[in-house]
Amino acid sequence: METENRWRFAIEGTSDGVWDWNLETNKTYYSSKWAEIHGLSNDIINNDMVTWESNIHPEDKPCVFSSVHDYLNNKTKTYISEHRIIDHNGNTKWILEQGVAVARNSAGEPTRIIGVLRDTTEHQLSRHALQDSESRLRGLLTAIPDLVWLKSPDGIYLTCNSRFEKFFGKKESEIVGKTDYDFVDIMLADSFRENDKKAMASSVPCINEEWITFADDGHSELLETTKTAIYDEQGNVTGVLGISHDITERKSIENELKISAYVFEAQEGMIVTDANNIILRVNHAFTAITGYSATEVIGKNPRILSSSKNNADFYRAMWESITNKGSWSGEIWNRRKNGEIYPEYLTITAVKDQHGTVTNYVATMADITSNKAAAKEIEILAFYDPLTHLPNRRLFIDRLSHALASSARSQSKGALLFIDLDNFKNLNDSLGHAVGDMLLLHVAERLNSCVREGDTVARLGGDEFVITLEDLSLQLDEAASKTKLIGEKILQRLSQPYNLGEYEYQITCSIGAALFHHHEQSQDELLKQADIAMYQAKKLGRNAICFFDPEMQTSINARVELERDLNIAINEQQFQLYYQIQLDSHGQAIGAEALIRWPHPEMGLISPAKFIPLAEENDLIIPIGSWVLDTACAQLKQWQQNARTQDLVLSVNVSAKQLHQVDFTSTVKNTIDKYAINPNLLKLEITESMLLNSIEDTISIMSRLQTTGVRFSLDDFGTGYSSLQYLKRLPLNQLKIDQSFVRDITVDESNRVIIRTIIAMAQSLGLETIAEGVETEAQRAYLLNNGCTHFQGYLLGKPLPIHEFESALKS
Known part of the structure; x- marks a missing residue:
């Protein structure tokens, strides 16, 4: 049972779907990934409601059943099938499924089969996209004398050169879309596939030697194959490039002859050393490759060629292979005599006498x-636009897919911009396509200058460009606002005049924007939405950006209007301060917290939760904070003239941006001096989140202000940073227990433990504690019994305008 549990644990960790079929009991176990691919939930996959053939596409069932039947009857060595399924949600998918017997009965019949399946739908879709780049690849592939081909990560041929066609006696049209299993026997195909996987898993090219037997006359040829993984800019494997050349004759000579003059007839560079690895002879090809003559290297160790790019582990593994297997081959970086470092394919063989020494x-x-340069050129032709060198449609779709997946995981919103140049056809018709291409190059450069490093600018074709904006914000309206700002920047940049040789030209563009923020959106759906929005922008008169979602457009307009009104409110001082009472354990007023309110002349009272984040984002919090500080100090001045209020402490909230203004310390001191107030009665409240950045700066600013007598309270304590390392260094007077802990204090033991810990911590540091959000007598009683002596909340009094607050004080 323990072994079975470990097996189940292991398969749940794989990235492919796994099934385990016990033919004796006719029971099948399915992994969570299998369920995910079939659109099923975990609670129903491993019971009688699900069978392995349930979701197979009706048209593919005969083929699948035939493959299973052949394997069960030992007609094939491996069960493999690529077919369609219809998942639980009604979606049609392509899967590649393989199975192997792990147990058989005495008659040799399988009794237990374990299989894996992989969703290959995206590959099936991308196969068509690859056809667009075939014409560009053809010239380069044909020029290479060796066999060259490109496979998808799933082992499907994407293209090949004419040398490959001649070698296998098949046209490219008969090769593309097929796998090795269509051309060679299953064992050789398995070997090819295993080498593909090694290349995709390695950071360096993998070299293999493979015998190919031709069915027509039975002769065999040995190929030396270099397989290199192709990566996109995110480091994801997008294919395998293979280059092979026939080494049958060379191997035959190497195996039959020892050290003799024949080695120097080879076209590769050759080195012969003695048993102590001292160079005895080199050939002309060696000199041509390295730049060293024979007289310069004979008697020396081959390490004179070392580039230092391969570490000690690399050489240790190389010599282990030579010692244990008699040879080693692989890619290595060496250095020429002129200092140039270059990639080299090296084969080292140990020569032994008749005694094995x-x-x-x-x-x-x-x-x-x-070869490396050719591989790079192939990658560029396959994934980039030849004119602008921007990602083409194929690479863009791949990156968009990753962006959607990342957005679904992080909940961060992104956007897709579809950009079409206005009246571009007029330019081509009047000045010619060469000038049009020149304009497209300038447009590509300007688009790249308008976005961040992590965003993607791509050209779909013609005068159509797309941009993916990732990680804009967790808030949808903020993401839309940032998208609009970027779109307006693009409109402004692209509308500037272009110097096109002897012509100066001006052109505008229309932009469609579609936001993405959940996993249900597909690439095609987003592109369609952005395209629709782009045409809407053209209908509005061009040179405009339009959002696909009308409600989002309304939200953006409302946000812009609110920002405009906020600027007016600052200039006209439309804000008011409300005051919420703070009491001690005897019910005596000890002070109040000043809370800003905005009575909008048309919309009425606007909550700070709505306008403060906008003010933070646009730096309007600086003048707002200055107004609050000035108004609060003016009120303290009035209170000091009344015996009833002269000892009240007034708390004022300070934002991070406000605190880190270079003149903040002098502003506070000047305001205190302006109203001639007692600085001990002014308390500045900072939040824990402000301690995350520039902690040393924060401590320095607070320390300078403390010398004037100003007091500090740490607001929302327990919800954020709470590092004792810095807490003991901060010049604090008070910890403010967050209302989220107070709210459930009578029913939630964990909250009670946190509150007791905060109070004990404050007492050990010599700090006061005050609890906010106190709404019931039971909450106040518990806090008082555990050492908290200051309180604030609706039980004691709501935030009130100054006249109502002072009236409540008298009563």
Whole structure:
């Protein structure tokens, strides 16, 4: 049972769907990934409601059943099938499924089969996109004398050159879309597939030697194959590039002859050393590759070629292979005589006498710089627009897919911009396509300058561009606002005049925007939405940005209007301060907290929760904070002239941006001096979140203000940073227990534990504690019994305008 549990645990960690079919009991176990691919929940997959054939597409069932039947009857060595399924949500998907027997009965019949399946739907869709780049790849592939091909990560051929066609005696049209299983026997195909996987899992090219037997006459040829993983900019594998050349004859010569003159007829560079690895001979190809003559290297160790790019572990593994297997081959970085570092494919073989003792080492080397360059060129042709060098549609769709997945995980909103140049056809018709191409190049440069480093600008074709904006905000309206700002920046930049040789030209664009913020949106759906919005922008007169969602457009307009009104409110001082009473354990007033309110002349009283975040974002919090501080100090001045209120402490909230203004300390001191108030009666409240950045700066600012007599309270304590390392260094007078802990104090033991801990911590540091959000007598009683002596909340009094507050004080 323990072994079975470990097995189940292991398969749940795989990225592919896994099933385990017990033919004796006819029971099947399915992994969570299998359920995810089939659109099923975990609670129903491993019972009699689900069978392995339930979701197979009706048209594919005969083929699948035939494959299973052949395997169960030992007609095939492996069960493999690529077919369609209809998942529980009605979506049609392509999957690649493989199974193998892990147990058989005495008759050799399978009794237990374990299989894996992978969702290959995206591959099936991308296969068509690859056809667009075939014409561009053809010229480059044909020029390479070796066999060259490109496969998808699933092992499906995407393209090949004419040398590959000739070698296998098939046209490219008969190869593309197929796998190795369509051309060679299953064991050789399995070997090919395993080498593909090694290349995709390795950071360096993988080299393999493979015998190919031709069915027509039965002869065999040995290929030396270099397989290299192709990556996108995010480091994801997008394919495998293979380059092979026939080494049958070379291997035959190497196996039959020892050290003799024949090695120097080879085209590869050759080195012969003695058993102590001292160079005895080199050939002309060695000199051509490295730049060293024979007289310069004979008698020396081959390490004179070392580039230091390969570490000690690399060389240790190389010599272990030579010692244990008699040879090693692989890619290595070496250094030429002129200091140039270059990639080299190196083969080292140990030569032994009749007693098995190593007498010499023979190394063959090939400069693969051109192969690397060819692989890079193929990647560029496959994934980038040849004119602007921006990502093409294929690469853009892949990046958009990753952006959608990332947005679903992080809940951060993003946006897709669809950009179409206005009346671009007129330019092509009047000045020609060469000038039009020149304009597109300038547009690409300007678009890149308008976005952040992590965003993607791509060209779909013609005068159509798309941009993916990621991680804009967790809030939808803020994400929309940032999208609009970027869109307006693009409109402004693209509308500036262009210098096109002898012509100066001006053009505008229309932009459609679609926000993405959940996993249900597809790439095609987003592109369609942004395209629709772009045409709406053209209908509005061009040179405009339009959002797909009308409600979001309304929200953006409302946000812009609120920002405009907030500027007016600052200039006209429309704000008011409300005051909420703070009492001690005897019910005596000890002070109040000043809370800003905005009585809008048309919309009435606007909550701070609505306008303060906007003010923080646009730096309007600075003048607002200055007004609050000035108004609060003026009120303290009036209170000091009345015996009833002369000892009240007034708390004022300070934002992070306000605190870190270079003149904040002098502003506070000047305001205190202006109204000639007792600084001990002014308490500045800061929040824990303000301690996350520039903590040393914060401590310095607070310390300078403390010398004037100003007091500090740490607001919302317990909800954020709470680092004792800095808490003991902060010049605090008070910790303010957050109302989220007070609210459930009578029913939630964990909240009671937190509150007792905060009070004990404050007492040990010599700080006061005050609890906010006190709404019931039971809450106040519990706090008082546990050492908290100051209180604030609706039980004691709501925030009130100054006249109502002072009336309540008298009563």
